[in-house]
Amino acid sequence: MEGQYVVFENVTKIYKTGETEIRANDNVNFHIAEGEFCAILGASGAGKSTILNLLGGMDVLSSGTITIDGRNLAKLNLKQLTDYRRNDVGFVFQFYNIMPNLTALENIELATEICKDSLDAKAILGDVGLDDRANNFPAQLSGGEQQRVSIARAIAKNPKILLCDEPTGALDYETGKKILKLLRDFSKKSNKTVIIVTHNQAIKAIADRIIHVKNGSVESIEINENPIDAEMLEW
């Protein structure tokens, strides 16, 4: 259904520690269309990390349904969730998480060698502008370059959705903007759904859809008809 590529319906996640229950997500509802560049915004502790974990198949929900391209994550077992992460999700971390002992190219191959419809690692590295850095090790790369490797690794899997956890959190202002532009361009060029989880309000301006999270629930959803170019962004 048009506009219903990613759907959260009455999603609740409860963490139990002994007698106490923590409702990290309480009746969360939203949907994201295919090819959309979406930002999930909220202060720390608002429940956005839980949404990220559920969306990324890293955790199981307590009740409700999460549908990605028509597939209900609530019905998947742990092994199927791993396969989902493997084939359908590209993940960009705040701290890159690339393997220090592998070259840029090899870090991408680390992901592509295990998934079904992966793209050519070398070509993707070119797409993120790291053609000449293919054989460098992470220690020889700047933070921005490392994040590009991380993005290339996520893209190369040819996933259904790209999940980014504070992708600019560890980067300086200029570099951060370039990374956002890279992500936005990827989304538009290849019509891929990109979801950025962040506390950085500035990102609103470049997103198609902004989901505000507060106290474990969706506070409001904004549609941005005229997102600006990431390079114009200021924070």
Added chain:
Amino acid sequence: MVKNNGKGSYIKYITRGIKNHIGRFLAIIAITALGAAFITGLSTTAPNMRASIDAYLDARTAADIIIKAPYLSADDIAALTDSGYADKITPAICLDADIDGMSARLYYLTLGENIVNKPVLLDGRLPNNHNEIVVETSGTYIKNIAVGTVLTFGVANIAPVSAEYTVVGIVSNAWYFSKEKELTYIGRGYLDTIIYFDISYYESLNFYTDALITVKDNAKLDTFSDRYKEATDEAIQAFEALGENKDWYISDRETNQSFLTFRENANKIEAISVVFPVFFLLVATLVVLTTMTRTVNEERLSIGTLKSLGYSDFKIASKYILYALFSSLIGVAFGVISGFRLLPAVIYNTFSTMFHLPELSYGFYFGTGLISSGVMVISILGATVYSALHTLKETSAALLRPKTPKAGKRILLEKIPFIWKHLKFKYKSTLRNVFRYKKHFFMTIIGIAGCTALVFAGLGLKDSADSITKVQYSEILKYDVCLGVDGSMPIGSLSEYLNNSDGYIETFQKMGYILSDKKDVPATLIVVRNAQAQNLNDFITLRERKSKSPIKLTDGVIISEGISVQLGIKQGDTFVFDGREYTVYKISENYVNNYIYMTENYSGFAFETTHIFVKDSALSGNADQINESLSALNGVSTSELLSETKEVFQRPLLQINFVIIIIIVSAGALAVIVIYNLTNVNIEERKKEIAALKVLGYHDREVAGYVYRETAILTLLGSIAGLGLGVLLLEYVVKLMDGINMMMGRHITPLSFILAFAATFLFTSIVGVFMYGKLKKIDMNASMKDME
């Protein structure tokens, strides 16, 4: 984390540190405990055994010196007393005789509390008249004769008329504390019983054959010490002066079978008890020390935080120092206490099959154990302090920033594109990981190699011990019985038993010592007739150990390998035996006792038949079955069955084998803990990496593969290195264990290599299965955080 509100939260910080790394903490306790227990236990075993026997011999007033003579008068005894060297002298008549179908040693002496070699009553009572006797308690060869048994016999020269004697008591004499064969010149060559008569009921007996003597103040000395030997030798010299021209034969405990075998065994245990534990401890120390270094490195962020909060370097470092101190001290305390009681008791108990043993007394022979454990704790602390201070030298800002990962290095293999290009991606990353940190790489390999080496050396030692009897009594000695004959006896009287002239060989044998500056090595000279030089090989294999090539007796004097090892003499060297000088022609493989072989013309002795080696093929029947009849033959003084001798030599090896098994088991235990610890540290260090792999969609098994492939390669390299190291270790220990009368085998079975190698892999696999759960539990959220 830490609130700056007093000591409470800092202590919490430390105890939580232990809790968070509980696996590691327990592993350090276990490794140090094992190391300390092993060294304390083994190093105290031999001293405790010796001390127990020393105390036992003193408590039983065992003789220091025995003088034997055809005739000792009351005047002689008085002269010995007047010499001032003796503490106590017990005169006795002692002779070996055939009585009632048994080879017996008879003692006539004043039975009571206050005598030397006092027979202590175990059952019944002491004799009340001249028809009552007490007998020695049974051993493996000494027969069990119940109280109430009546024996009928006469004793030549003393009580020749056959009479009935009733056994009224069972006694134990510390002089005969071994349960093994007590040799005699009569019958089959060993005693069936020892009988004690109270001489006070035999008034006609007014002479003695033996003076059992304790030397003044010797009881205060350790009977195994040099000072004891000096004091005894001094007394012997004084007695020799008295006995000049009187045909006295003076001997000390060195001629006591029980004493000698016990000392030999204690020495062997001591030989293994130094090298193994020290090696063991080295491995343990190394592993713990690496663990502590890695723990400090892992916690850079916490260290940086504390530093920025204004904690002093000393206070920050003290967490790690206390962590190391607690774990290693708990381990050492536990190890020393358990090792000190457990190992000596267990090993000592195995000796009860060979000896009538007193209770084991636990002396405080902590020196080796405590010093080595102390060195271990200090090394661990030293390494911890060093790496803590090293980390603390960085500014807190640098510590708070994630550590710049070391540039992933290209490894040697990448320079060979032919191989590298064809490797699967996952193997490439594994190989790079393996070689990523040189220090971890070497520490892990050395740790694993140490364990493999210990397991291998243990197995190899068992091979060496096994091959002694296996090779000696089936490949080298091939006769079935050795008959000692009077030189005067013509071979003809044996002829009804010997029906095949190829099945026996006559020899001239002489026991003596090869004297040298270093030590005197006992050896048996075996001479055959010139014409029969070729035939000896049918009874005793003369061959070189390594090449197995046969040695011809016709060409010169051959010595057994033990002599060569003990004296360091080689082919072409000369040696002196019984006043004659010989040149070594060849050295032949041999493990038990020492032999010199030659033909009549090389010997310089006039050939007379003293011993005949006989094979079953020459006998109408099997030697075991007809041995009784053979030994009863007139003119046959002794008959030694090879099968029995083999048993005698096998028994002490059983105890050694037991110690070896303890070594193998401990080495195995160490290996398991070491591998667990290394894997655990490896996983904890790379939690973030593992979490990231999981987020990327790696299945648990693939994640395990990623981690375990590395472990497998390290285990492979470590265990190969370990086999090499093990060969060296084994060679060293085997040499230490060579005794004067027994050379350890040098043959290692391929199975030992395979087993040591396989065991290491098995341990790694077990640990892998065990750690799989831990891998599964690693939270993917770890990849979201910067650091712990």
